[in-house]
Amino acid sequence: MGQKVHPIGFRLGNTKSHLSTWFAENQNYSNYLFEDYYLRKKLYQNYESAGFEKIEIFRKTENQLTMMISVEEPTILVGLNAQNLKNFQQEIRQIVQKYRKQHLPLKTPSKIQVTLHIFGCFNMSASSMADFLIEFLEKRYSFRSALNGLLKKKLKKKPPGLKIQISGRLNGAEMARQIWIREGRLPLQTLQAHIDYSSKQAQTIYGLLGVKVWVFHHLHDYH
Known part of the structure; x- marks a missing residue:
């Protein structure tokens, strides 16, 4: 039988890098891991229409958080000319504090420093394609209507390669x-x-319907 390999895990260390970058002692490792998961989950839920490509999280210390967010619609997160940047930073700070209050009640609460780097991405990501299809499917559109809506209306420029699977x-x-x-x-x-x-x-x-999307953008040139 053919064995399927996760396309991103297969390329880690080569053309892909980890989305969370930090070092932790044994007793803190799982806390950081679940905190990162919770933070990404909340942002995806609160800003579904933003079209996230990826959210990278870096930690220098327990209370120093740096995030690099690649998104199709940055204005949904921070407004025009980043006028809502401080509000967005405060929202992230509150999400982290809420998680720690619920899951780490014995730890003394301290001020969390959040640094943000937000980038606009021009190519539609696999994640935002999947979100677009899910939105159609949950509104009881047929799967063919959802696929046609993505391929004919949503995609401004088709990538060199694309595969979509719905089950x-x-x-x-x-x-x-x-x-x-x-x-x-x-x-x-x-x-x-x-x-x-x-x-x-x-x-x-x-x-439940499973939605999987693969997008091929280009070949990396190492020379």
Whole structure:
């Protein structure tokens, strides 16, 4: 049987880097890990329409947090000319403090320093494509309408390669099945290939639908 390898994990250390970068002692490692997960989850929930590509988190100390956010619509996060930047920083600070208050009640609360770097991305990420499809599917559009809406209306410029897979009880069918489409090339076994990947779930009245998106952007040139 063929064994599937996660496209991003396969390229870590080569063309991909970890989204969380910090060192921790044994007793703090799991705390930092779950805190990062909670922070990303809250931002994805609060700003679904922003079109996140990735959220990188760096820590110098326990209370010094640096975040590099790549997003399609930066104005949704910080407003025009970054006029809401301080409010967004404060929101992140409150999310972290809330998590620590709930899960680390014995620790003495202290001031958290948050540094933000926000970048606009021109190419539509696999994550935002998956979010677009999920929004359509949860509004009870057919999967074909969702795919057509993405390919014909949402995508301003098609990438060199793209694959989309949706699985589950499609259109309320009794039996679960899987459909997929592919356009262009998708060199998954080439380490130099810049592959963006996202796997998410859509909650519909018929149950969960799995949505997976692979996007090939370009080949990395090491010379």
